[in-house]
Amino acid sequence: MTPGPATAGGPDAGASLFGASRRVAVLLPVPVEAPYDYAVPPELEPLDPGALVRVPLGKRIELGVVWGEGAADVPETKLRPVLERLDAPAMTESLRHLVEWCAAYTLAPMGQVLRMALSVPEALDPPKPRTGYSARVSGLEGTSLRATDARRKVLEAAARWPSSEPPPSAADLARRAGVGPAVVKGLAEGGALAAVPVVEEPDIPPPDPRRPGPTLSPDQAAAADTLRAAARSGFSVSLLEGVTGSGKTEVYFEAMAETLAQGRQVLVLLPEIALTARWPERFRQRFGAPPAPWHSDLPRAQRRDIWRAVAFGRVSVVVGARSALFLPFPDLGLIIVDEEHDGAFKQDDGVPYNARDMAVVRGRAGGLAVVLASATPSLETVLNARSGRYTHVPLPRRHGGAEVPTPELLDLRAHPPEKWQRQGVPAQSFLAPPLLKAMEETLSRREQSLLFLNRRGYAPLTLCRVCGHRLQCPNCSTWLVEHRHRRVLQCHHCDYRTPLPQKCPSCEAPDALAPCGPGVERLAEEVAARFPKARMVVAASDTLLGPTAAAELMERIEQGAVDIVIGTQVMAKGHHFPLLTLVGVVDADLGLAGGDLRAAERTFQLLHQVAGRAGRAQRPGRVLLQTTDPAHPVMQALAANDPERFLSVEAETRNALMMPPFGRLVALIVSGLDERAVIEAGKALARHAPYAEDVEVLGPAPAPLAVLRRQHRHRLLLKAARSVRVQPLVRDWLAAVRLPPGVRVRVDVDPYGFM
Ligand SMILES: Nc1ncnc2c1ncn2[C@@H]1O[C@H](COP(=O)(O)OP(=O)(O)OP(=O)(O)O)[C@@H](O)[C@H]1O
Numbered sequence: 172m173t174p175g176p177a178t179a180g181g182p183d184a185g186a187s188l189f190g191a192s193r194r195v196a197v198l199l200p201v202p203v204e205a206p207y208d209y210a211v212p213p214e215l216e217p218l219d220p221g222a223l224v225r226v227p228l229g230k231r232i233e234l235g236v237v238w239g240e241g242a243a244d245v246p247e248t249k250l251r252p253v254l255e256r257l258d259a260p261a262m263t264e265s266l267r268h269l270v271e272w273c274a275a276y277t278l279a280p281m282g283q284v285l286r287m288a289l290s291v292p293e294a295l296d297p298p299k300p301r302t303g304y305s306a307r308v309s310g311l312e313g314t315s316l317r318a319t320d321a322r323r324k325v326l327e328a329a330a331r332w333p334s335s336e337p338p339p340s341a342a343d344l345a346r347r348a349g350v351g352p353a354v355v356k357g358l359a360e361g362g363a364l365a366a367v368p369v370v371e372e373p374d375i376p377p378p379d380p381r382r383p384g385p386t387l388s389p390d391q392a393a394a395a396d397t398l399r400a401a402a403r404s405g406f407s408v409s410l411l412e413g414v415t416g417s418g419k420t421e422v423y424f425e426a427m428a429e430t431l432a433q434g435r436q437v438l439v440l441l442p443e444i445a446l447t448a449r450w451p452e453r454f455r456q457r458f459g460a461p462p463a464p465w466h467s468d469l470p471r472a473q474r475r476d477i478w479r480a481v482a483f484g485r486v487s488v489v490v491g492a493r494s495a496l497f498l499p500f501p502d503l504g505l506i507i508v509d510e511e512h513d514g515a516f517k518q519d520d521g522v523p524y525n526a527r528d529m530a531v532v533r534g535r536a537g538g539l540a541v542v543l544a545s546a547t548p549s550l551e552t553v554l555n556a557r558s559g560r561y562t563h564v565p566l567p568r569r570h571g572g573a574e575v576p577t578p579e580l581l582d583l584r585a586h587p588p589e590k591w592q593r594q595g596v597p598a599q600s601f602l603a604p605p606l607l608k609a610m611e612e613t614l615s616r617r618e619q620s621l622l623f624l625n626r627r628g629y630a631p632l633t634l635c636r637v638c639g640h641r642l643q644c645p646n647c648s649t650w651l652v653e654h655r656h657r658r659v660l661q662c663h664h665c666d667y668r669t670p671l672p673q674k675c676p677s678c679e680a681p682d683a684l685a686p687c688g689p690g691v692e693r694l695a696e697e698v699a700a701r702f703p704k705a706r707m708v709v710a711a712s713d714t715l716l717g718p719t720a721a722a723e724l725m726e727r728i729e730q731g732a733v734d735i736v737i738g739t740q741v742m743a744k745g746h747h748f749p750l751l752t753l754v755g756v757v758d759a760d761l762g763l764a765g766g767d768l769r770a771a772e773r774t775f776q777l778l779h780q781v782a783g784r785a786g787r788a789q790r791p792g793r794v795l796l797q798t799t800d801p802a803h804p805v806m807q808a809l810a811a812n813d814p815e816r817f818l819s820v821e822a823e824t825r826n827a828l829m830m831p832p833f834g835r836l837v838a839l840i841v842s843g844l845d846e847r848a849v850i851e852a853g854k855a856l857a858r859h860a861p862y863a864e865d866v867e868v869l870g871p872a873p874a875p876l877a878v879l880r881r882q883h884r885h886r887l888l889l890k891a892a893r894s895v896r897v898q899p900l901v902r903d904w905l906a907a908v909r910l911p912p913g914v915r916v917r918v919d920v921d922p923y924g925f926m
């Protein structure tokens with residue numbers, strides 16, 4: 172080691188104060204590719220990897236994580252010192268590994284991934300102390316305070332306050348003494364009570380893993396045994412594949428109990444936390460205490476408390492959306508990914524990662540068990556289970572002997588919906604006579620129907636009857652969706668809103684604009700007219716305001732206070748409504764349009780899930796799928812109730828095309844305000860496209876959503892064999908192209924959304 176410069180002058184020479192100090196690499200939660208070096212002042216030693224520190228960055232002070240030893244390539248004189256080490260648990264090696272892995276895989280800057288793991292920086296500061304009041308031995312003696320009855324009561328209460336508890340607040344002490352808090356404060360000011368700062372963390376009741384669960388059926392017990400054994404024995408991935416209503420949740424609760432009994436933490440990932448709002452309640456009933464929730468709608472203060480409680484090991488179960496994967500669990504023992512096939516685990520903005528896949532990465536890094544649960548597992552996961560990489564844990568039967576209903580295809584060409592009367596005027600119908608009849612029968616049996624239509628609002632398109640003009644979003648290449656309740660036309664991509672115009676904006680014809688196609692609101696109009704006595708609700712993400720309202724509605728449905736539910740995908744999964752016996756899918760073909768790689772898979776999964784809501788208890792269920800293409804393989808597979816067969820056909824097709832999971836895809840979205848510059852950049856990328864065996868580059872072509880928020884978008888797609896490591900190829904590719912100002916390229920490895 173060479174000795175450092177002896178002079179201590181100069182603004183950059185802080186490091187020389189410490190001589191040839193040790194260097195550490197510190198990763199900062201800003202879009203940087205790699206950690207920066209800093210000098211370690213001796214008083215901060217030992218500073219091990221994972222330690223949370225504050226360091227200077229330009230003129231700012233940034234939070235950072237010690238990532239390892241520094242490299243020697245920054246001259247000593249340029250090195251700036253670590254300023255402070257935070258009094259918080261170090262970031263675990265497995266979480267650091269996850270950050271590195273996620274950055275390397277998605278090609279996102281490592282610092283940007285770290286930012287997800289430090290999403291609530293204020294959680295690192297200790298909570299603000301409150302004032303507590305404790306007795307002094309001297310009491311009123313030596314003070315100028317007069318002994319009153321009230322004061323004596325307070326002093327007595329303070330003296331009797333148990334020493335095992337933190338000193339009480341003025342309000343608590345006053346309440347105990349039966350006086351007002353001003354008396355307490357007066358005593359403290361006069362010197363008869365000591366005012367002391369008290370730091371308190373919120374109290375979190377622990378779940379009790381010893382509480383008995385339900386008696387499991389032999390199938391369930393066997394599955395639970397396998398998962399319990401997995402939870403005891405290091406890294407593994409299990410696919411818990413159970414038909415809808417088979418008790419997957421009850422079974423993985425057993426694995427959770429096992430991990431909790433070992434004193435370790437559990438993370439449960441759900442696709443959309445708000446939509447499965449009943450989950451926390453089920454957990455509470457099973458384990459006697461609520462889980463800690465984690466999702467983007469939580470108030471900041473609550474996120475802060477939970478982040479901190481997780482880091483300090485005071486929380487043992489978190490149920491959260493995908494971002495919960497980056498929470499700082501010090502002793503994570505089990506990860507459950509429920510509805511593992513769900514596309515919501517893939518993040519589309521920011522770092523484009525798939526939380527299901529990253530859960531496996533975290534599991535491997537931390538040596539812990541991962542359970543993927545689904546009734547319709549993704550093709551990726553099924554292949555991993557078939558190849559033996561994942562343990563397959565099947566639950567082939569519904570709990571309590573209920574039958575999984577076999578959907579019936581209702582051909583809309585053979586059974587066209589008949590018009591109904593809206594205020595004496597014939598109105599378009601979206602419900603075929605056989606479905607209406609089934610609804611009537613269900614009503615007369617006092618059972619519930621669910622009409623499933625995955626479209627919010629009144630109508631997905633509004634057009635002019637005179638000139639054919641369609642109302643389009645000014646910022647995006649999409650149609651505006653009418654929301655009649657809120658009296659607006661809305662873009663579901665950029666949230667642009669405008670009132671419905673009186674005249675056609677193109678030909679100025681008055682009163683000529685007409686809705687085209689149904690959304691849930693329009694369907695509700697028809698149902699209300701046809702079944703005026705039925706109690707009906709519409710459940711869509713924009714009609715359920717928040718998780719609490721959603722949970723309340725689900726509870727009302729569960730208790731039979733509703734006859735007909737009209738719902739979007741928020742109604743598709745997770746719910747268990749004993750009285751629900753009819754499911755009508757209004758437009759089963761809806762998800763199949765467009766050239767999306769996973770359109771068929773997603774449609775199958777979604778409709779199979781929805782169908783699975785029917786007949787889950789004593790009464791048998793019936794499912795009707797309205798379609799214009801009953802011969803379509805997805806409709807045939809649904810009607811055969813055979814996910815296995817569907818996946819086999821789907822696997823063959825994708826294999827033949829070398830599409831994921833048999834091949835790899837990376838999407839490059841080129842975007843910018845200036846269309847010409849975007850096109851030029853796309854062409855430049857195409858000219859520099861990697862040339863390698865088993866690699867093919869398609870495009871550039873306008874993305875399906877060619878304009879989004881005024882940004883023009885063109886897309887290139889790199890397709891490669893599975894054996895190809897695509898990340899270095901893409902890295903070199905991007906490095907070779909200079910983009911014009913104002914043009915961005917977004918890289919999406921394993922794209923899900925193809926818009
Ligand atoms: N062994 C059991 N004893 C009592 N009740 C059970 C048992 N197993 C399952 N149940 C009940 O059956 C219903 C369905 O179970 P659960 O929700 O766990 O199934 P699931 O497979 O997760 O369903 P889905 O995938 O369709 O949402 C729940 O109300 C659950 O409490």
Ligand SMILES: [Zn+2]
Pocket residue numbers: 644645646647649662663664665666667880
């Ligand atoms: Zn828009």
